[in-house]
Amino acid sequence: GNSVTQMEGPVTLSEEAFLTINCTYTATGYPSLFWYVQYPGEGLQLLLKATKADDKGSNKGFEATYRKETTSFHLEKGSVQVSDSAVYFCALSDLDNNDMRFGAGTRLTVKP
Amino acid sequence: NAGVMQNPRHLVRRRGQEARLRCSPMKGHSHVYWYRQLPEEGLKFMVYLQKENIIDESGMPKERFSAEFPKEGPSILRIQQVVRGDSAAYFCASSPPGLAGGTGELFFGEGSRLTVL
Numbered sequence: 554g555n556s557v558t559q560m561e562g563p564v565t566l567s568e569e570a571f572l573t574i575n576c577t578y579t580a581t582g583y584p585s586l587f588w589y590v591q592y593p594g595e596g597l598q599l600l601l602k603a604t605k606a607d608d609k610g611s612n613k614g615f616e617a618t619y620r621k622e623t624t625s626f627h628l629e630k631g632s633v634q635v636s637d638s639a640v641y642f643c644a645l646s647d648l649d650n651n652d653m654r655f656g657a658g659t660r661l662t663v664k665p
Numbered sequence: 666n667a668g669v670m671q672n673p674r675h676l677v678r679r680r681g682q683e684a685r686l687r688c689s690p691m692k693g694h695s696h697v698y699w700y701r702q703l704p705e706e707g708l709k710f711m712v713y714l715q716k717e718n719i720i721d722e723s724g725m726p727k728e729r730f731s732a733e734f735p736k737e738g739p740s741i742l743r744i745q746q747v748v749r750g751d752s753a754a755y756f757c758a759s760s761p762p763g764l765a766g767g768t769g770e771l772f773f774g775e776g777s778r779l780t781v782l
Contacts, residue, residue: 587770596669596756596773597708642708653698653758653771657707 555580559643559656566633566663574628574659576617576643584645586610586619586626591640591658600628600641633663669694669759670739671774679782684744684751686777690759697740698771699732702754711755714740747781754778 560575578586585604589597601610606621615630626643643656670689678684690697699711710724714734725732729747734740744751755778758771 589773596775597758597771598773599770602770653713654710655700655708 555584555645555647555654557643557645557654557656559641560659561657562640563660563662566661568635568663568665569632570663572628572630572633572637572661574641574643574661576626576628576656578624578626578643578645580624580645580647582647584647586617587644587646588615588617588626588628589642589644589655591642593639597642633661635663635665637661638663669757669772669774671755671757671777673777674775675778675780677780677782678747680748681746684747684779684781686742686744686755686757686779687739688742688757688759688774689739690757691772694759694761694772696760696762697734698758698760699740699742700756700758702756702776704753708756711742744779747779749781752779752781 556579558577587602588600590600591597600615601612603610603619606619609616609618617626617628619626638661640658640660642658646653669691672687676684695716697714700708701711702708712725712732713721716734717736729745731743754776756773756776758773760771
């Protein structure tokens with residue numbers, strides 16, 4: 554079945570450092586890919602998405618490119634801020650099966 | 666335009682009691698998903714429902730857990746005879762028919778945090 558594997562955390566960075574959180578997927582069909590973010594004490598919010606190969610999703614300085622050849626959707630940000638501290642979840646949806654699956658989540662802590 | 670509403674936000678139960686968690690999806694949404702998040706762990710899929718129908722319950726424990734989404738009213742996740750290991754945050758998400766009309770985006774509630782004493 555469909556699944557998502559993402560880099561285990563926790564990840565601790567200093568402010569203004571470069572961030573990469575790896576995500577790879579296994580899927581039949583043509584899934585859409587997502588990154589969700591969960592701030593402390595809150596539910597998940599959509600951060601960005603890409604619906605087909607080579608699409609780049611971007612929001613709030615975060616980017617991820619849908620790479621079909623490597624089945625990856627790595628999250629990047631050039632300069633993190635303390636306010637980016639949260640848990641980040643990679644996810645995929647397979648519209649043919651109405652199926653939505655999440656990775657285990659990666660906790661990011663950014664220190665001033 | 667209210668988002669996904671979950672209640673209660675916090676629930677405390679003693680071992681052996683029942684827990685009922687409610688989720689009202691966003692207006693116009695007919696698909697509901699339940700996920701469980703254990704402390705310091707990721708999000709685990711439990712069940713996916715449409716109105717009056719369970720579509721996928723492959724993530725639900727075989728015993729004590731049940732879910733429903735009636736024609737009228739909220740979706741309910743029911744845990745009977747709770748044990749300490751059931752302590753977790755339970756998140757509900759909703760989408761329009763066909764997984765958000767093709768975008769696949771889910772809209773999450775703020776979660777219900779169950780503590781079993």
